[in-house]
Amino acid sequence: xxxxxxxxxxxxxxxxxxxxxxxxxxxxxxxxxxxxxxxxxxxxxxxxxxxxxxxxxxxxxxxxxxxxxxxxxxxxxxxxxxxxxxxxxxxxxxxxxxxxxxxxxxxxxxxxxxxxxxxxxxxxxxxxx
Numbered sequence: 001x002x003x004x005x006x007x008x009x010x011x012x013x014x015x016x017x018x019x020x021x022x023x024x025x026x027x028x029x030x031x032x033x034x035x036x037x038x039x040x041x042x043x044x045x046x047x048x049x050x051x052x053x054x055x056x057x058x059x060x061x062x063x064x065x066x067x068x069x070x071x072x073x074x075x076x077x078x079x080x081x082x083x084x085x086x087x088x089x090x091x092x093x094x095x096x097x098x099x100x101x102x103x104x105x106x107x108x109x110x111x112x113x114x115x116x117x118x119x120x121x122x123x124x125x126x127x128x129x
Contacts, residue, residue, distance in 0.1 A: 006077075007077060007078065007106060007107050010047070010074060010075060010077065010078055011078065011107065011109070011124065013042070013045055013047065014042065014074060014078065014080065014109055015109075015122060017038060017041040017042050017045060018038060018041075018109075018111050018113075018118055018122060019118050020041055021034060021037045021038050021041050021113070022113055022118040024037070025037060025113070027084075027113060027114045027115055027116065028084075028114060029084060029113070030084060031082050031083060031084040031113075033084075034082050034084060034111075034113040035051070035071055035072070035082045038072065038080070038082065038111070039051055039072055042072070042074060047074055047075055048074070048075050048076070049072055049073070049074050049075075050070075050072070050073040050076070051071070051072055052069050052070070052071070053069065053070040053072075053073045053103075054067045054068070054069060054070075055067065055068045055069070055070055055099060055102045055103050056102075057102065058102075068098075068099065068102065070099050070103065073103075077105065077106075077107070078105070078107050078108060078109065079096060079099050079100060079103065079105055079107070079108035079109070080108065080109050080111060081095060081096050081099070081108065081109070081110050081111070082111055082113065083110065083111065083112040083113070083114070083121075084112065084113050084114040085112055085114055086114065087112070088110060088112050088121065088123055092110050092112075093110060093123060093125060095110075096108040096109075096110050096123075096125040097125055097127065100125065100126075100127035101127055105127065106126060106127055106128055107124070107125070107126055107127075108124075108125040108126075108127070109122065109123065109124055109125065110122075110123040110125060111123075
């Protein structure tokens with residue numbers, strides 16, 4: 001299987017998992033609840049998931065002593081940023097793009113669970129994909 005096809009297949013599993021979590025929990029909970037539930041759902045589907053993964057900020061090969069946290073890292077390939085807000089603010093998309101660049105990953109998802117239909121809160125974000 002080609003690498004991009006593999007990432008797209010993982011993306012389908014992530015979307016289906018997020019829909020399952022949303023159907024079970026509904027909108028209106030704190031981001032931390034969706035974080036835990038989505039991590040568990042992905043693991044139940046056989047995926048390797050890391051939570052709260054630190055990403056260090058480097059400038060001209062110097063560690064600036066600043067770290068950011070990726071909410072979920074799936075199969076060491078795909079970044080997931082969970083939100084529970086009224087809308088998808090453009091700064092959230094910029095956040096995912098920054099995480100993709102800092103961690104040298106190609107694909108990320110911004111998932112806002114605080115929506116009536118999850119399709120309205122699911123955003124695919126790419127970096128050199």
